[in-house]
Amino acid sequence: MYGLKQSPRAWFGRFTTAMKKFGYQHANTDHTLFIKHRAGKVTLLIIYVDDMIVTSDDTIEIEELQKRLASEFEMKDLGSLKYFLGVEVTRSKHGLFFSQRKYVMDLLADTGMLECKPADTPIVENHKLGVYVD
Template identity: 65%
Template sequence: MKKYEYRQSNSDHTLFLKKRNGKITCLIIYVDDMIITGDDEKEISQLKRNLFKEFEMKDLGALKYLLGIEVKRSKQGIFINQRKYVLDILAETGMIDCEPADTPMVQNHGLQIREGAKRADRGKYQRLVGKLIYLSHTRPDLAYAVGVVSQFMHAPQEEH
């Protein structure tokens, strides 16, 4: 990317930026996926040509779904959600028919590690909490509950 005069972000090393004539082009990479965006259509086209020369890749068009996040565009703006991601988590945990709650956890929950309590499957618990941490990016209202349950990753019990 440096060869094409892009600057790597200090805060996110997978983000590359190029400012030209008061416009900006952004490229962000996640494993084998990338998003190219910005307001410099000429630079975006040139970047795609350069990348196609160097790598075997496909242009999938406008971003619709990436890493569990749905992206919708309208005249009012760009909207993101994780509806499908949430439904997948609910299906995986057998909670697809659960009732919604305004507050997923009370503040004085009393959760702790109890001597002799029945243990939960540690790997399954850790995977689920990881998914919930990722979900909290678009659902900050879940952050408190996710923070609480993440405290028990090393020794999860059924109550957790």
């Protein structure tokens, strides 16, 4: 199917059919996000081209989903998320940290600007995000 204009649409249609068969629904906000609620727990899968992220508070559902997907598609589990769509993900005892350092460094190298001097930015450095309650 590679090389045909309809191949991505056909593949995604097949993937969507399989996900619905496994009990997942499309999210209203993003057609590449699939959600399953089971026994008070939630499992989420988002897919971009041939990469996907699966997360859940239900480890049994993750294992079952991996087995089902492997029976339908050729897949490889790359382990814990480290890099996705230009975003690096680092885990620590304090939580998850997201960074685009590698993406920016690659972009600077590609544009020949790696040796340029940095400039101050108007954004507050080391800003901590928090929950805003009105």
